[in-house]
Amino acid sequence: MKKVKLHNGYEMPLFGLGTFKTENGQTAYDTVKYALEIGYRHIDTAQMYGNEDSIGDAIRDSKIDRKDLFITTKQRFHSSVENMQKFFDESLEKLKTDYVDLYLIHWPNHDAKINAQTWALFEKIYASGKAKAIGISNFQIHHIEDLLKTAKIIPMVNQVECHPGLTQVPLNKYLKTKNIQLESYGPFMKGGIFEGLWKEKLGEIAKKHDKSIAQIVIAWGLSRNIVMIPKSVTPSRIKDNYDAQFIELTEEELLEIDALNRGNRVYTDPDNSPWGPYKA
Numbered sequence: 001m002k003k004v005k006l007h008n009g010y011e012m013p014l015f016g017l018g019t020f021k022t023e024n025g026q027t028a029y030d031t032v033k034y035a036l037e038i039g040y041r042h043i044d045t046a047q048m049y050g051n052e053d054s055i056g057d058a059i060r061d062s063k064i065d066r067k068d069l070f071i072t073t074k075q076r077f078h079s080s081v082e083n084m085q086k087f088f089d090e091s092l093e094k095l096k097t098d099y100v101d102l103y104l105i106h107w108p109n110h111d112a113k114i115n116a117q118t119w120a121l122f123e124k125i126y127a128s129g130k131a132k133a134i135g136i137s138n139f140q141i142h143h144i145e146d147l148l149k150t151a152k153i154i155p156m157v158n159q160v161e162c163h164p165g166l167t168q169v170p171l172n173k174y175l176k177t178k179n180i181q182l183e184s185y186g187p188f189m190k191g192g193i194f195e196g197l198w199k200e201k202l203g204e205i206a207k208k209h210d211k212s213i214a215q216i217v218i219a220w221g222l223s224r225n226i227v228m229i230p231k232s233v234t235p236s237r238i239k240d241n242y243d244a245q246f247i248e249l250t251e252e253e254l255l256e257i258d259a260l261n262r263g264n265r266v267y268t269d270p271d272n273s274p275w276g277p278y279k280a
């Protein structure tokens with residue numbers, strides 16, 4: 001499995017499993033257990049997904065050495081430092097681990113001062129060794145610029161919506177100047193890659209390789225050195241997505257996929273999210 005070295009030297013697998021809408025209980029347990037059995041070593045969850053508990057059970061029962069796993073979780077929302085510390089401790093408890101590999105701010109607040117306060121706590125958690133890397137999610141360039149005014153540690157990762165309809169080239173160019181790794185979410189564009197111009201071009205490439213459109217999109221992201229975490233609860237898809245790591249696309253094909261960008265955001269716009277207000 002290909003890995004990328006974050007700016008603090010910590011290694012992150014480029015490919016992993018997303019778990020948004022993977023229901024806590026039997027579904028999350030079976031899904032993660034199966035994924036780990038077939039070779040996944042990187043799991044992405046969040047406090048908001050409500051499934052850390054069952055994911056923790058599956059990880060424990062997999063008997064895989066903790067150091068061979070990469071677990072990401074995300075802070076539910078901005079709050080008082082005391083509450084946020086509690087959120088983090090609860091995550092460790094539910095995931096049944098002493099540390100997470102990556103801890104992310106799930107969404108930026110519209111108030112830069114609140115983001116700065118949250119980040120200062122993340123830096124403390126990082127210093128404690130309970131998060132091997134810390135980062136952000138859904139941060140636009142202006143959010144990062146504001147954060148860097150007070151940050152002592154530059155975030156290691158920014159997880160954002162990224163797929164052939166929204167390739168995030170300008171954001172990624174900026175992230176590279178700061179050594180921040182781009183991580184994609186929503187690789188299948190809420191089904192959009194299976195329709196219209198995306199279906200047409202991706203279908204052509206998929207046919208040439210005798211692979212599925214979903215697999216081609218995963219292979220495209222990985223070839224662009226973007227961390228890819230497709231979500232599925234369907235065993236055959238979990239396996240297909242895993243196998244996509246081994247597809248080699250030509251530079252010409254990669255450029256054809258890059259050209260499908262239409263700035264097509266299908267998830268919430270971080271500048272207009274409802275997750276701004278401070279919750280004490």
Ligand SMILES: NC(=O)c1ccc[n+]([C@@H]2O[C@H](COP(=O)([O-])OP(=O)(O)OC[C@H]3O[C@@H](n4cnc5c(N)ncnc54)[C@H](OP(=O)(O)O)[C@@H]3O)[C@@H](O)[C@H]2O)c1
Nearest residue numbers: 018019020044137185186187188214230231232233234237
């Ligand atoms: N940071 C954030 O704010 C944020 C936001 C959204 C997502 N994320 C993370 O990113 C991960 C991925 O994003 P996502 O879950 O929104 O969307 P996604 O991975 O683009 O798509 C998941 C959907 O595609 C289906 N699917 C999976 N593999 C497929 C395949 N090979 N062929 C056809 N359909 C397939 C799944 O169905 P089945 O499950 O029924 O098989 C599910 O309906 C999330 O799970 C989460 O971990 C983060």
